[in-house]
Amino acid sequence: MGGLRWISCVLYLPIFGLLIACSPAGFTRSRCPTFDYGLPPGQSPPPAPPDVCVSKATVELGRALFYSKELSANRSMSCGACHQQSRAFSDGRVRAIGSTGQLHPRNTQSLANVGYLQQLTWALPELTRLDKQAGIPFFSKSTATGIEELNMAGKEHIFADRMRSEPRLQALFAAAFPGQTIDVIHMALALAAFESTLISRRSPFDREELSKQALRGKELFFSQRVGCSGCHSGTDFNQDAASNTTGYYNIGLYNVGNSGDYPDHRLHGPTAARLTQGLQQFSGRAADRGRFRTPSLRNVALTAPYMHDGSIATLSLAIDHFDGGGRMLADGPFAGDGRRNPNKDSRIRRLGLNAAEKAQLAAFLMSLSDDCFINDPRYSDPLQPPPALPAHCRLP
Numbered sequence: 001m002g003g004l005r006w007i008s009c010v011l012y013l014p015i016f017g018l019l020i021a022c023s024p025a026g027f028t029r030s031r032c033p034t035f036d037y038g039l040p041p042g043q044s045p046p047p048a049p050p051d052v053c054v055s056k057a058t059v060e061l062g063r064a065l066f067y068s069k070e071l072s073a074n075r076s077m078s079c080g081a082c083h084q085q086s087r088a089f090s091d092g093r094v095r096a097i098g099s100t101g102q103l104h105p106r107n108t109q110s111l112a113n114v115g116y117l118q119q120l121t122w123a124l125p126e127l128t129r130l131d132k133q134a135g136i137p138f139f140s141k142s143t144a145t146g147i148e149e150l151n152m153a154g155k156e157h158i159f160a161d162r163m164r165s166e167p168r169l170q171a172l173f174a175a176a177f178p179g180q181t182i183d184v185i186h187m188a189l190a191l192a193a194f195e196s197t198l199i200s201r202r203s204p205f206d207r208e209e210l211s212k213q214a215l216r217g218k219e220l221f222f223s224q225r226v227g228c229s230g231c232h233s234g235t236d237f238n239q240d241a242a243s244n245t246t247g248y249y250n251i252g253l254y255n256v257g258n259s260g261d262y263p264d265h266r267l268h269g270p271t272a273a274r275l276t277q278g279l280q281q282f283s284g285r286a287a288d289r290g291r292f293r294t295p296s297l298r299n300v301a302l303t304a305p306y307m308h309d310g311s312i313a314t315l316s317l318a319i320d321h322f323d324g325g326g327r328m329l330a331d332g333p334f335a336g337d338g339r340r341n342p343n344k345d346s347r348i349r350r351l352g353l354n355a356a357e358k359a360q361l362a363a364f365l366m367s368l369s370d371d372c373f374i375n376d377p378r379y380s381d382p383l384q385p386p387p388a389l390p391a392h393c394r395l396p
Contacts, residue, residue: 035059037197038378040206040395046115046196049130054193057176060382062194064172065187067381070162071138072099073151079137079191080381082108086374088299089198094310095273098140102147105273107310112298112373113236115196118246122292122308123279125248130192138184146274156184163187198379200298202372202393210367217364220357228322228361230347237297237368248279250290252326252344253307255336260343262290263309263334271333273309289343301366302374315365319358325350 032053037045048054065071067080077099083089089111096104106122119125120133127133137149152159160182163169170182177186204210210218221228231249233241240247254262263272280288292308306312312321321327325348326339338344353361372393373379377386 035197037199038395039199040201043199043201046113046199049115049192049196052131052189052192052196054196055176057172058190058193059197060194061169061172061176062190062192063379064169064382065191066194067383068169070166070169071150071152071159071187073155073158074099077150083111085376085379085387086302088112088200088302088370088374090303092304094305098147098149099151100142100148102142103273104147104149105276105309107305107308109295110299110303111195111198112200112370113296114198116236117238117296119293123248124282125279130195131188134184134188134191138188152184159184159187198373200370200373203298203370204367205364206370207392211363213360214363214367217360217362218367220353220361221364226351226353226361227347231294231345232297238294240294247294248288248291249294249345249348250278250292250341250343251322251348252338252341253311253321254290254327254329254334255338255341256334258336258340260286260289260341261336268333276309278308287343290341291343297365297368299369299373301369315362316358319353319361322348323351323353323358 032048033055035045035054035056039045052058065079066083067078069075069078071078082091082096084091087110091108093108095106096108098104109122114120114130118128120127120130138152140146140149140151141153142148163173163182173180173182173186173190176190180186204214205218220226221232229237230241231247233239234244238246256263256268261267262276262278264276265272265274277289279291280286300306301315304314306315306318312318324339326337326341326344328337328339329335371390375387375389375393377389380386
Protein backbone atom coordinates (compact mmCIF):
# COMPACT_ATOMS: atom_id res chain seq x y z
CA MET A 1 0.00 0.00 0.00
CA GLY A 2 1.19 3.49 -0.76
CA GLY A 3 3.79 4.12 1.94
CA LEU A 4 3.20 1.02 4.04
CA ARG A 5 5.69 2.29 6.63
CA TRP A 6 4.05 5.64 7.17
CA ILE A 7 2.88 5.89 10.75
CA SER A 8 1.74 9.46 11.18
CA CYS A 9 -2.00 8.77 10.90
CA VAL A 10 -2.21 7.99 14.60
CA LEU A 11 -5.56 9.65 15.13
CA TYR A 12 -7.21 7.42 12.56
CA LEU A 13 -5.55 4.22 13.66
CA PRO A 14 -7.50 3.66 16.91
CA ILE A 15 -10.81 4.27 15.12
CA PHE A 16 -9.99 1.85 12.35
CA GLY A 17 -8.59 -0.59 14.90
CA LEU A 18 -11.87 -0.65 16.82
CA LEU A 19 -13.73 -1.44 13.64
CA ILE A 20 -11.43 -4.15 12.50
CA ALA A 21 -10.85 -5.71 15.90
CA CYS A 22 -14.27 -7.34 15.60
CA SER A 23 -14.29 -10.49 13.52
CA PRO A 24 -16.21 -10.13 10.27
CA ALA A 25 -19.66 -11.67 10.36
CA GLY A 26 -19.45 -15.35 9.68
CA PHE A 27 -15.67 -15.58 10.21
CA THR A 28 -14.37 -18.69 11.93
CA ARG A 29 -10.85 -20.00 11.52
CA SER A 30 -12.10 -23.61 11.30
CA ARG A 31 -14.07 -22.81 8.15
CA CYS A 32 -11.12 -21.25 6.37
CA PRO A 33 -9.62 -23.65 3.80
CA THR A 34 -5.90 -24.41 3.88
CA PHE A 35 -3.99 -22.14 1.53
CA ASP A 36 -1.05 -23.40 -0.53
CA TYR A 37 1.66 -20.74 -0.34
CA GLY A 38 3.82 -22.63 -2.84
CA LEU A 39 6.82 -22.61 -0.51
CA PRO A 40 10.08 -24.50 -1.04
CA PRO A 41 10.40 -27.72 0.99
CA GLY A 42 11.00 -27.13 4.69
CA GLN A 43 9.64 -23.57 4.71
CA SER A 44 6.80 -22.64 7.05
CA PRO A 45 4.04 -20.23 6.00
CA PRO A 46 3.50 -17.01 7.93
CA PRO A 47 1.00 -17.09 10.78
CA ALA A 48 -2.54 -16.41 9.61
CA PRO A 49 -3.44 -12.77 10.30
CA PRO A 50 -6.15 -12.49 12.99
CA ASP A 51 -9.67 -12.45 11.56
CA VAL A 52 -8.28 -12.99 8.05
CA CYS A 53 -9.06 -16.09 6.05
CA VAL A 54 -6.15 -16.54 3.65
CA SER A 55 -7.83 -18.43 0.84
CA LYS A 56 -7.56 -18.48 -2.93
CA ALA A 57 -10.60 -16.19 -3.14
CA THR A 58 -9.47 -13.60 -0.56
CA VAL A 59 -5.95 -13.53 -1.99
CA GLU A 60 -7.24 -12.97 -5.52
CA LEU A 61 -9.48 -10.15 -4.32
CA GLY A 62 -6.62 -8.61 -2.37
CA ARG A 63 -4.34 -8.85 -5.39
CA ALA A 64 -6.92 -7.11 -7.57
CA LEU A 65 -7.41 -4.36 -4.98
CA PHE A 66 -3.66 -3.95 -4.48
CA TYR A 67 -3.27 -2.98 -8.14
CA SER A 68 -6.52 -1.05 -8.50
CA LYS A 69 -6.37 2.74 -8.87
CA GLU A 70 -10.00 2.77 -7.72
CA LEU A 71 -8.65 2.77 -4.17
CA SER A 72 -7.40 6.33 -4.49
CA ALA A 73 -9.90 9.17 -4.43
CA ASN A 74 -8.63 10.70 -7.67
CA ARG A 75 -8.03 7.31 -9.31
CA SER A 76 -4.37 8.26 -9.80
CA MET A 77 -2.55 5.47 -7.96
CA SER A 78 -2.80 2.03 -6.44
CA CYS A 79 -0.97 0.31 -3.61
CA GLY A 80 1.28 -1.11 -6.31
CA ALA A 81 2.45 2.39 -7.27
CA CYS A 82 4.55 2.57 -4.10
CA HIS A 83 5.16 -1.17 -3.89
CA GLN A 84 6.48 -2.33 -7.25
CA GLN A 85 7.17 -6.01 -7.75
CA SER A 86 10.33 -5.41 -9.79
CA ARG A 87 11.78 -3.54 -6.79
CA ALA A 88 10.75 -6.21 -4.27
CA PHE A 89 7.62 -4.13 -3.57
CA SER A 90 9.43 -0.89 -2.81
CA ASP A 91 9.45 2.15 -5.13
CA GLY A 92 12.99 3.38 -5.73
CA ARG A 93 12.18 6.88 -4.46
CA VAL A 94 13.93 8.70 -1.66
CA ARG A 95 10.48 9.17 -0.11
CA ALA A 96 7.14 8.11 -1.50
CA ILE A 97 4.58 10.46 -3.05
CA GLY A 98 0.88 10.26 -2.14
CA SER A 99 -2.05 10.29 -4.55
CA THR A 100 -2.42 14.07 -4.20
CA GLY A 101 1.25 14.70 -4.95
CA GLN A 102 2.42 15.29 -1.39
CA LEU A 103 5.86 14.07 -0.38
CA HIS A 104 5.81 11.29 2.18
CA PRO A 105 7.83 11.55 5.42
CA ARG A 106 9.24 8.05 4.94
CA ASN A 107 11.11 5.85 2.52
CA THR A 108 9.01 2.94 1.30
CA GLN A 109 10.13 -0.40 2.67
CA SER A 110 9.81 -3.70 0.83
CA LEU A 111 6.79 -5.93 1.39
CA ALA A 112 8.84 -9.11 1.03
CA ASN A 113 7.86 -11.50 3.84
CA VAL A 114 5.69 -8.85 5.48
CA GLY A 115 3.42 -11.60 6.83
CA TYR A 116 6.26 -12.78 9.07
CA LEU A 117 7.07 -9.35 10.53
CA GLN A 118 6.54 -8.66 14.20
CA GLN A 119 6.09 -4.91 13.60
CA LEU A 120 5.10 -3.26 10.35
CA THR A 121 6.33 0.31 10.38
CA TRP A 122 9.46 2.34 10.95
CA ALA A 123 8.57 3.49 14.46
CA LEU A 124 5.18 2.34 15.79
CA PRO A 125 5.62 -0.98 17.65
CA GLU A 126 1.90 -1.32 18.43
CA LEU A 127 1.00 -1.70 14.76
CA THR A 128 1.38 -5.43 14.17
CA ARG A 129 -1.59 -6.37 11.97
CA LEU A 130 -1.72 -5.99 8.20
CA ASP A 131 -5.45 -5.39 8.15
CA LYS A 132 -5.18 -2.54 10.68
CA GLN A 133 -2.23 -1.08 8.82
CA ALA A 134 -4.43 -0.66 5.75
CA GLY A 135 -6.29 2.06 7.64
CA ILE A 136 -3.27 4.33 7.36
CA PRO A 137 -3.11 4.76 3.57
CA PHE A 138 -6.92 4.57 3.41
CA PHE A 139 -7.68 7.32 5.93
CA SER A 140 -4.53 9.44 6.08
CA LYS A 141 -4.89 13.21 5.83
CA SER A 142 -2.54 16.13 5.39
CA THR A 143 -1.55 17.22 8.89
CA ALA A 144 1.47 18.60 10.70
CA THR A 145 2.91 15.10 10.75
CA GLY A 146 1.61 13.31 7.68
CA ILE A 147 0.22 13.40 4.17
CA GLU A 148 -2.72 12.13 2.17
CA GLU A 149 -1.98 8.74 0.67
CA LEU A 150 -5.03 7.16 -0.94
CA ASN A 151 -7.19 9.97 0.49
CA MET A 152 -10.20 7.80 1.37
CA ALA A 153 -11.18 9.57 4.61
CA GLY A 154 -14.84 10.58 4.48
CA LYS A 155 -15.24 8.98 1.07
CA GLU A 156 -15.66 5.34 2.08
CA HIS A 157 -19.02 5.02 0.35
CA ILE A 158 -17.48 6.15 -2.94
CA PHE A 159 -15.03 3.29 -2.91
CA ALA A 160 -17.74 0.78 -2.05
CA ASP A 161 -19.87 2.13 -4.91
CA ARG A 162 -16.92 1.79 -7.28
CA MET A 163 -16.52 -1.86 -6.34
CA ARG A 164 -20.23 -2.51 -6.81
CA SER A 165 -20.14 -0.92 -10.27
CA GLU A 166 -17.07 -2.88 -11.39
CA PRO A 167 -18.21 -6.41 -12.37
CA ARG A 168 -14.76 -7.96 -11.97
CA LEU A 169 -14.23 -6.62 -8.44
CA GLN A 170 -17.81 -7.34 -7.46
CA ALA A 171 -17.45 -10.98 -8.52
CA LEU A 172 -14.14 -11.34 -6.68
CA PHE A 173 -15.66 -9.85 -3.54
CA ALA A 174 -18.68 -12.19 -3.68
CA ALA A 175 -16.34 -15.18 -3.96
CA ALA A 176 -14.13 -14.00 -1.11
CA PHE A 177 -16.84 -12.83 1.27
CA PRO A 178 -20.13 -14.44 0.25
CA GLY A 179 -23.13 -12.63 1.65
CA GLN A 180 -21.04 -9.84 3.19
CA THR A 181 -21.31 -6.08 2.68
CA ILE A 182 -18.77 -4.40 0.44
CA ASP A 183 -16.86 -2.02 2.72
CA VAL A 184 -13.35 -0.88 3.61
CA ILE A 185 -13.04 -3.39 6.43
CA HIS A 186 -13.36 -6.28 4.01
CA MET A 187 -11.05 -4.51 1.57
CA ALA A 188 -8.43 -4.35 4.32
CA LEU A 189 -8.89 -8.03 5.14
CA ALA A 190 -8.42 -8.99 1.49
CA LEU A 191 -5.32 -6.81 1.16
CA ALA A 192 -3.89 -8.45 4.30
CA ALA A 193 -4.54 -11.89 2.80
CA PHE A 194 -2.70 -11.03 -0.41
CA GLU A 195 0.20 -9.31 1.31
CA SER A 196 0.74 -12.29 3.59
CA THR A 197 1.52 -14.39 0.49
CA LEU A 198 4.40 -12.13 -0.64
CA ILE A 199 7.12 -14.55 0.40
CA SER A 200 10.75 -14.29 -0.69
CA ARG A 201 12.70 -17.46 0.08
CA ARG A 202 14.40 -18.45 -3.21
CA SER A 203 17.47 -16.23 -3.44
CA PRO A 204 20.96 -17.58 -4.23
CA PHE A 205 21.56 -17.48 -0.47
CA ASP A 206 18.56 -19.76 0.09
CA ARG A 207 19.66 -22.07 -2.73
CA GLU A 208 23.21 -22.16 -1.34
CA GLU A 209 24.58 -20.89 -4.63
CA LEU A 210 27.01 -18.24 -3.38
CA SER A 211 30.09 -17.09 -5.26
CA LYS A 212 33.46 -17.22 -3.52
CA GLN A 213 33.25 -13.48 -2.97
CA ALA A 214 29.77 -13.74 -1.48
CA LEU A 215 30.88 -16.59 0.78
CA ARG A 216 33.66 -14.42 2.12
CA GLY A 217 31.16 -11.62 2.58
CA LYS A 218 28.90 -13.99 4.51
CA GLU A 219 31.79 -14.80 6.85
CA LEU A 220 32.36 -11.10 7.45
CA PHE A 221 28.64 -10.44 7.96
CA PHE A 222 28.38 -13.05 10.73
CA SER A 223 31.79 -12.39 12.26
CA GLN A 224 32.26 -10.78 15.66
CA ARG A 225 34.63 -8.26 14.12
CA VAL A 226 32.03 -6.82 11.71
CA GLY A 227 28.92 -7.79 13.66
CA CYS A 228 26.20 -7.11 11.06
CA SER A 229 24.23 -10.09 12.32
CA GLY A 230 23.96 -8.53 15.79
CA CYS A 231 21.02 -6.46 14.49
CA HIS A 232 20.30 -8.36 11.26
CA SER A 233 19.84 -11.96 12.36
CA GLY A 234 17.01 -14.41 11.79
CA THR A 235 15.53 -15.74 8.59
CA ASP A 236 14.79 -12.27 7.28
CA PHE A 237 17.93 -10.58 8.62
CA ASN A 238 15.92 -8.13 10.72
CA GLN A 239 16.15 -9.41 14.30
CA ASP A 240 18.35 -8.62 17.25
CA ALA A 241 20.56 -11.67 17.76
CA ALA A 242 20.38 -11.39 21.55
CA SER A 243 16.60 -11.17 21.89
CA ASN A 244 15.33 -12.74 18.64
CA THR A 245 12.97 -9.79 18.29
CA THR A 246 12.79 -6.87 15.92
CA GLY A 247 14.67 -3.91 17.36
CA TYR A 248 14.63 -0.13 17.03
CA TYR A 249 18.04 1.50 16.83
CA ASN A 250 19.75 4.81 16.35
CA ILE A 251 22.53 4.12 13.86
CA GLY A 252 24.18 7.54 13.89
CA LEU A 253 22.57 8.74 10.70
CA TYR A 254 22.23 12.30 12.02
CA ASN A 255 23.20 14.49 14.94
CA VAL A 256 21.83 17.85 13.84
CA GLY A 257 23.74 20.66 15.51
CA ASN A 258 25.44 17.94 17.55
CA SER A 259 22.36 18.04 19.79
CA GLY A 260 21.12 14.48 19.23
CA ASP A 261 18.42 15.67 16.83
CA TYR A 262 17.31 14.09 13.59
CA PRO A 263 15.98 16.43 10.87
CA ASP A 264 12.54 17.60 11.90
CA HIS A 265 10.20 19.94 10.04
CA ARG A 266 9.20 21.74 13.23
CA LEU A 267 12.77 22.33 14.35
CA HIS A 268 14.74 22.69 11.15
CA GLY A 269 12.39 24.17 8.58
CA PRO A 270 10.79 22.95 5.36
CA THR A 271 13.96 21.20 4.14
CA ALA A 272 13.31 18.49 6.71
CA ALA A 273 10.62 15.84 6.45
CA ARG A 274 7.85 15.66 9.00
CA LEU A 275 7.70 13.08 11.79
CA THR A 276 11.37 12.20 11.71
CA GLN A 277 12.44 11.75 15.35
CA GLY A 278 11.68 8.02 15.22
CA LEU A 279 10.42 6.04 18.17
CA GLN A 280 10.57 9.12 20.41
CA GLN A 281 7.58 10.60 18.57
CA PHE A 282 5.44 7.89 20.18
CA SER A 283 7.26 6.87 23.34
CA GLY A 284 8.03 10.40 24.51
CA ARG A 285 11.46 9.23 25.70
CA ALA A 286 14.41 11.41 24.77
CA ALA A 287 16.63 8.32 24.47
CA ASP A 288 14.42 7.09 21.61
CA ARG A 289 15.26 10.02 19.32
CA GLY A 290 16.51 8.65 16.02
CA ARG A 291 15.55 5.04 16.75
CA PHE A 292 13.90 3.26 13.84
CA ARG A 293 12.96 -0.34 13.19
CA THR A 294 15.61 -2.62 11.72
CA PRO A 295 14.50 -3.44 8.17
CA SER A 296 14.89 -6.82 6.54
CA LEU A 297 17.91 -7.25 4.29
CA ARG A 298 16.04 -9.57 1.95
CA ASN A 299 16.33 -8.11 -1.58
CA VAL A 300 18.27 -5.18 -0.16
CA ALA A 301 20.14 -4.64 -3.44
CA LEU A 302 16.78 -3.99 -5.14
CA THR A 303 15.36 -1.50 -2.65
CA ALA A 304 17.67 1.53 -2.77
CA PRO A 305 17.73 4.24 -1.53
CA TYR A 306 18.13 3.32 2.11
CA MET A 307 17.28 4.40 5.65
CA HIS A 308 13.97 5.71 6.99
CA ASP A 309 14.31 8.87 4.90
CA GLY A 310 16.06 7.44 1.84
CA SER A 311 19.10 9.60 2.53
CA ILE A 312 21.70 6.96 1.59
CA ALA A 313 21.56 6.39 -2.14
CA THR A 314 23.43 3.14 -2.78
CA LEU A 315 24.37 -0.14 -1.19
CA SER A 316 28.05 0.75 -1.22
CA LEU A 317 27.33 4.02 0.59
CA ALA A 318 25.26 2.12 3.17
CA ILE A 319 28.23 -0.16 3.79
CA ASP A 320 30.45 2.93 4.12
CA HIS A 321 28.05 4.35 6.70
CA PHE A 322 28.34 1.32 8.97
CA ASP A 323 32.06 0.97 8.33
CA GLY A 324 32.48 4.53 9.61
CA GLY A 325 30.39 3.97 12.71
CA GLY A 326 27.85 6.57 11.63
CA ARG A 327 27.71 9.57 9.33
CA MET A 328 29.42 12.93 9.53
CA LEU A 329 27.62 15.77 7.73
CA ALA A 330 30.08 18.66 7.56
CA ASP A 331 27.69 21.29 6.22
CA GLY A 332 24.12 21.99 5.22
CA PRO A 333 20.97 22.35 7.35
CA PHE A 334 21.52 18.98 9.06
CA ALA A 335 25.22 19.32 9.78
CA GLY A 336 26.49 17.32 12.71
CA ASP A 337 28.52 14.26 13.59
CA GLY A 338 26.18 11.26 13.67
CA ARG A 339 29.06 9.14 14.89
CA ARG A 340 28.76 11.04 18.17
CA ASN A 341 24.98 10.99 18.48
CA PRO A 342 24.31 10.42 22.21
CA ASN A 343 21.55 7.92 21.43
CA LYS A 344 23.54 5.86 18.94
CA ASP A 345 23.57 2.12 19.56
CA SER A 346 26.91 0.99 20.96
CA ARG A 347 27.27 -1.69 18.30
CA ILE A 348 27.54 0.96 15.58
CA ARG A 349 31.30 1.54 15.57
CA ARG A 350 34.20 1.96 13.19
CA LEU A 351 34.96 -1.33 11.46
CA GLY A 352 38.08 -0.60 9.42
CA LEU A 353 37.01 -2.53 6.34
CA ASN A 354 39.23 -2.37 3.28
CA ALA A 355 37.93 -2.05 -0.28
CA ALA A 356 38.04 -5.80 -0.92
CA GLU A 357 36.07 -6.55 2.24
CA LYS A 358 33.43 -3.98 1.35
CA ALA A 359 33.04 -5.60 -2.06
CA GLN A 360 32.70 -9.00 -0.41
CA LEU A 361 30.02 -7.74 1.94
CA ALA A 362 28.18 -6.21 -1.01
CA ALA A 363 28.37 -9.52 -2.89
CA PHE A 364 26.81 -11.33 0.05
CA LEU A 365 24.03 -8.76 0.37
CA MET A 366 23.35 -9.04 -3.35
CA SER A 367 22.98 -12.80 -2.94
CA LEU A 368 19.81 -12.05 -0.93
CA SER A 369 18.10 -10.77 -4.11
CA ASP A 370 15.33 -13.14 -5.15
CA ASP A 371 14.61 -13.08 -8.88
CA CYS A 372 11.89 -15.68 -8.30
CA PHE A 373 10.05 -13.27 -6.02
CA ILE A 374 10.18 -10.29 -8.35
CA ASN A 375 9.06 -12.40 -11.34
CA ASP A 376 6.42 -14.56 -9.69
CA PRO A 377 3.14 -14.20 -11.66
CA ARG A 378 1.14 -14.83 -8.47
CA TYR A 379 2.23 -11.43 -7.18
CA SER A 380 1.88 -9.40 -10.37
CA ASP A 381 -0.85 -7.08 -11.63
CA PRO A 382 -3.61 -9.43 -12.85
CA LEU A 383 -4.54 -7.01 -15.65
CA GLN A 384 -1.02 -6.91 -17.11
CA PRO A 385 1.01 -9.60 -18.93
CA PRO A 386 2.59 -11.80 -16.26
CA PRO A 387 6.37 -11.75 -15.78
CA ALA A 388 8.36 -14.78 -16.89
CA LEU A 389 9.33 -16.99 -13.95
CA PRO A 390 12.95 -18.20 -14.30
CA ALA A 391 13.30 -21.97 -14.71
CA HIS A 392 15.20 -22.39 -11.44
CA CYS A 393 12.24 -20.93 -9.56
CA ARG A 394 9.74 -23.60 -10.49
CA LEU A 395 9.01 -25.97 -7.65
CA PRO A 396 8.33 -29.65 -8.25
